[in-house]
Amino acid sequence: MTGTISKKFSGMTKDRVKDLLIQNAIVIVIFLIIVGIIIKQPAFLSANVFRNILTQSSVRLILAFGVGGIIIIQGTDLSLGRIVGFAAIISGSLLQRVDYASRFYPDMAPLPLIVPLLISCAACALVSGISGWVCAKYKIHPFLATLGMMITLYGVMSIYFASGAPGPQPIGGFDTRYTNFVIGSTLGIPNLVIYASIVSVVVWVLWNKTTFGKNLYAIGGNPEAAKVSGVNVAKTTILVFVFAGILYGIGGFLEAARIGSANNGTGYGYELDAIAACVVGGISFSGGIGKVSGAIVGVLMFTVISYGMTFIGMDQYFQYIIKGVIIVAAVALDAQKYIKKT
Amino acid sequence: MQEYLLSMKGISKSFSGVRVLDDVHLEVRPGTVHSLMGENGAGKSTLMKCLFGIYQKESGESFLNGKPFNFTDPKHALENGVSMVHQELNQVIQRTICDNIWLGRYPTKGLFVDEKKMRKDTLELFERINIKLDPATPLHRLSVAQRQMVEIAKAISYNAKIIVFDEPTSSLTEKEVDLLFKIIKLIKGQGVGVIYISHKMDEIFQISDDVTVLRDGKYIGTNSVENLTIDKLVNMMVGRDLEQRFPPKTNVPGDVYLSVRNVTTKYAPVVHDINFDLRKGEILGIAGLVGAGRTELMETLFGVRTKVSGEIFMSDKKIDNSTPHKAIRNHFAFLTEERRATGIYPMADITFNSTIANIDAYKNGIGFLQSGKMLSDTDKQIAAMRIKTPNKRELIRSLSGGNQQKVIIGRWLLTNPDVLLLDEPTRGIDVGAKFEIYQLIINLAASGKAVVVVSSEMPELIGITNRILVMSNGFMAGIVDTDKTDQTEIFHMATKYLNQTREAQE
Numbered sequence: 001m002t003g004t005i006s007k008k009f010s011g012m013t014k015d016r017v018k019d020l021l022i023q024n025a026i027v028i029v030i031f032l033i034i035v036g037i038i039i040k041q042p043a044f045l046s047a048n049v050f051r052n053i054l055t056q057s058s059v060r061l062i063l064a065f066g067v068g069g070i071i072i073i074q075g076t077d078l079s080l081g082r083i084v085g086f087a088a089i090i091s092g093s094l095l096q097r098v099d100y101a102s103r104f105y106p107d108m109a110p111l112p113l114i115v116p117l118l119i120s121c122a123a124c125a126l127v128s129g130i131s132g133w134v135c136a137k138y139k140i141h142p143f144l145a146t147l148g149m150m151i152t153l154y155g156v157m158s159i160y161f162a163s164g165a166p167g168p169q170p171i172g173g174f175d176t177r178y179t180n181f182v183i184g185s186t187l188g189i190p191n192l193v194i195y196a197s198i199v200s201v202v203v204w205v206l207w208n209k210t211t212f213g214k215n216l217y218a219i220g221g222n223p224e225a226a227k228v229s230g231v232n233v234a235k236t237t238i239l240v241f242v243f244a245g246i247l248y249g250i251g252g253f254l255e256a257a258r259i260g261s262a263n264n265g266t267g268y269g270y271e272l273d274a275i276a277a278c279v280v281g282g283i284s285f286s287g288g289i290g291k292v293s294g295a296i297v298g299v300l301m302f303t304v305i306s307y308g309m310t311f312i313g314m315d316q317y318f319q320y321i322i323k324g325v326i327i328v329a330a331v332a333l334d335a336q337k338y339i340k341k342t
Numbered sequence: 343m344q345e346y347l348l349s350m351k352g353i354s355k356s357f358s359g360v361r362v363l364d365d366v367h368l369e370v371r372p373g374t375v376h377s378l379m380g381e382n383g384a385g386k387s388t389l390m391k392c393l394f395g396i397y398q399k400e401s402g403e404s405f406l407n408g409k410p411f412n413f414t415d416p417k418h419a420l421e422n423g424v425s426m427v428h429q430e431l432n433q434v435i436q437r438t439i440c441d442n443i444w445l446g447r448y449p450t451k452g453l454f455v456d457e458k459k460m461r462k463d464t465l466e467l468f469e470r471i472n473i474k475l476d477p478a479t480p481l482h483r484l485s486v487a488q489r490q491m492v493e494i495a496k497a498i499s500y501n502a503k504i505i506v507f508d509e510p511t512s513s514l515t516e517k518e519v520d521l522l523f524k525i526i527k528l529i530k531g532q533g534v535g536v537i538y539i540s541h542k543m544d545e546i547f548q549i550s551d552d553v554t555v556l557r558d559g560k561y562i563g564t565n566s567v568e569n570l571t572i573d574k575l576v577n578m579m580v581g582r583d584l585e586q587r588f589p590p591k592t593n594v595p596g597d598v599y600l601s602v603r604n605v606t607t608k609y610a611p612v613v614h615d616i617n618f619d620l621r622k623g624e625i626l627g628i629a630g631l632v633g634a635g636r637t638e639l640m641e642t643l644f645g646v647r648t649k650v651s652g653e654i655f656m657s658d659k660k661i662d663n664s665t666p667h668k669a670i671r672n673h674f675a676f677l678t679e680e681r682r683a684t685g686i687y688p689m690a691d692i693t694f695n696s697t698i699a700n701i702d703a704y705k706n707g708i709g710f711l712q713s714g715k716m717l718s719d720t721d722k723q724i725a726a727m728r729i730k731t732p733n734k735r736e737l738i739r740s741l742s743g744g745n746q747q748k749v750i751i752g753r754w755l756l757t758n759p760d761v762l763l764l765d766e767p768t769r770g771i772d773v774g775a776k777f778e779i780y781q782l783i784i785n786l787a788a789s790g791k792a793v794v795v796v797s798s799e800m801p802e803l804i805g806i807t808n809r810i811l812v813m814s815n816g817f818m819a820g821i822v823d824t825d826k827t828d829q830t831e832i833f834h835m836a837t838k839y840l841n842q843t844r845e846a847q848e
Contacts (some may be wrong), residue, residue: 092679205454209454209455210453210455211450211455212447212455214437214448215445215446216443217434217436217437217441218434218437218441218445220436221434221435221436222432222433222434222435223438224432225432225433225434225442225445226431226434226445226446228416228417229417229445229446229447230417230420230445230446230447231445233447288436288437289436290435
């Protein structure tokens with residue numbers, strides 16, 4: 001009798017340990033990778049590295065919030081990278097130094113920073129809003145609507161890129177006000193980190209405290225239920241895309257100055273990083289589930305790993321292999337939590 | 343006129359020239375439960391869709407509180423105090439009770455949602471119908487019954503005057519049904535008119551004040567429940583006496599064929615230590631309340647669920663049914679409970695649906711499928727089962743429930759099974775077609791097949807089986823001879839282990 005009980009008991013603990021391991025497997029794996037990196041290069045543990053990681057995560061996080069909202073309503077956004085590039089070209093072309101040799105608009109007087117930022121955001125909100133409208137109106141899956149937008153927009157931005165005075169060449173020589181605004185620091189904190197923090201707070205409030213946020217989760221969880229309860233599903237869908245566009249606009253504005261130049265290839269592939277970070281952070285493709293904290297964790301983990309792997313001088317192609325495996329493993333392990341065993 | 347809260351008069355509706363509602367009436371008095379009865383296809387759901395504005399009626403008049411109305415969509419109906427608790431609950435299960443109840447009309451304070459007011463209003467609402475749940479609980483943590491309570495609360499929050507319940511008890515336990523009925527009585531006491539749709543006779547007599555019966559889209563009559571008996575009601579519904587609801591049991595059980603010994607499953611919901619023998623030509627019924635583990639037992643025998651212990655013998659030889667594929671090779675067939683979800687391929691035709699479980703048999707020498715043989719086998723099944731269909735290329739979803747079920751049974755018969763596991767074979771099938779399914783099952787047993795039938799309808803089990811195994815809370819409460827038992831005994835057995843936990847049993 002006692003034998004059976006203790007057997008049962010140990011069996012249960014074993015199961016519980018297994019469950020705990022599965023629940024947190026991806027965090028454990030990433031933690032182990034970080035430990036490995038630290039052992040290989042103890043210098044990784046420094047304030048400077050920490051600062052760099054936060055800075056590198058900032059723009060990614062802003063972009064992840066945009067696509068995260070779309071993932072919550074059971075969608076995805078392939079056009080993210082191109083929209084970011086579009087914003088980067090617009091911002092860059094409007095904010096070059098007056099004395100720079102090959103200016104996009106040679107005779108333009110310096111603009112207040114806010115003007116190019118607003119123009120970028122408005123342009124991106126329009127572009128992304130069109131995708132949202134197509135999804136809502138014609139019931140097209142966002143994968144396809146944004147695939148089309150990604151290709152179309154590349155054409156549009158390349159034409160714009162080539163239309164500048166110096167022809168199709170990288171847009172650089174940015175106004176120092178612009179670069180300082182983006183890559184400078186305030187009280188020792190990198191500006192980018194401050195901007196990402198502000199955006200995080202705004203997104204958190206929007207997702208959790210407003211009707212828009214509640215409708216976002218409701219549509220993602222059960223569109224039919226939302227519809228019969230009188231939620232304007234089409235309007236909310238378009239708003240989700242418009243809001244994502246605004247975030248991409250901010251992201252592109254910051255990214256151009258962070259890199260120091262912009263061309264029609266800027267941003268290419270960013271959508272995959274952002275989507276991967278969301279998924280690793282627990283924003284579920286099945287819809288209706290996802291938190292601001294999840295996006296933050298996802299983005300940070302990804303940046304720590306890529307930064308760390310580069311830090312120890314790992315071959316870039318190896319890095320791709322590890323990142324790819326982490327994405328699939330994260331999703332597979334996440335799914336384990338919800339799969340019913342029979 | 344004012345006597346009725348809701349009054350629908352002379353409602354007619356056609357689809358592509360076919361009259362599905364023909365001069366139908368429904369008049370509901372305030373503070374009463376009005377049951378709407380009829381076989382499947384009688385027009386109950388069409389009538390409700392006309393009420394909610396999902397369909398627009400062609401002729402007739404509707405009055406709410408004496409005022410004519412014509413809703414344009416369910417939202418419009420909701421805002422005018424007409425709401426529905428759906429059979430399949432339409433909720434956002436990831437979100438909290440509060441978020442679900444106020445979805446689409448969140449109270450706001452400036453830019454933000456007023457969470458405090460939402461919580462306060464929800465608690466007040468719960469108090470009115472006497473339910474005790476924390477409004478901050480996400481719905482996925484609630485039972486189906488509790489989620490239904492939330493749906494009722496939501497209906498009431500719209501100041502509902504009419505609440506329609508569409509088969510609300512289909513997935514509730516006995517105890518939960520009691521609680522639901524208490525709530526229905528409570529809201530009826532507050533002057534609400536309840537329209538109650540159910541196929542369960544005992545419930546109708548337990549809860550209704552009035553009953554309206556429809557048949558083939560026509561209005562048959564409205565009666566106060568005191569003036570009705572089950573026989574009279576069934577008579578109104580089917581239009582003929584159903585003395586003979588079940589065909590004679592012509593099957594003769596032979597030698598023991600299948601033996602199940604000490605079968606226990608690994609994962610929840612667990613079935614514990616199941617033992618039974620099944621003879622050739624025998625029909626064994628499985629009875630039990632919802633959640634007793636009947637379907638889980640079938641799934642375990644068929645290899646869908648994992649066994650932690652126990653053995654299955656066929657003619658005294660141990661067999662391995664650890665996957666459905668192996669079970670099929672051991673000549674098992676399993677008709678699943680959820681025909682729409684796990685039975686039919688709705689977008690495929692009858693031929694595909696008939697041959698899919700036996701597809702290997704149609705391969706020729708080089709692995710291509712022989713469509714001629716598939717079509718001729720389908721023809722044979724259509725004739726043998728008397729499936730009503732224009733042709734064998736018809737999409738299965740365009741057939742009635744009874745005919746779909748016949749196609750699925752035919753599918754399994756093509757695999758030439760020896761053991762048939764039938765889980766709720768007549769669910770969602772109208773009375774006439776049920777008889778044909780019963781006859782089919784008895785014929786199969788008479789031809790020497792061993793049959794297991796799971797059913798929630800006690801008369802059905804008593805009507806067609808030879809013995810009945812009663813499940814209770816995952817345990818086997820016993821096996822009784824059908825001739826020597828009655829519904830009362832089976833019900834008592836079904837409640838035997840209700841308070842039993844696994845530890846107590848061990």
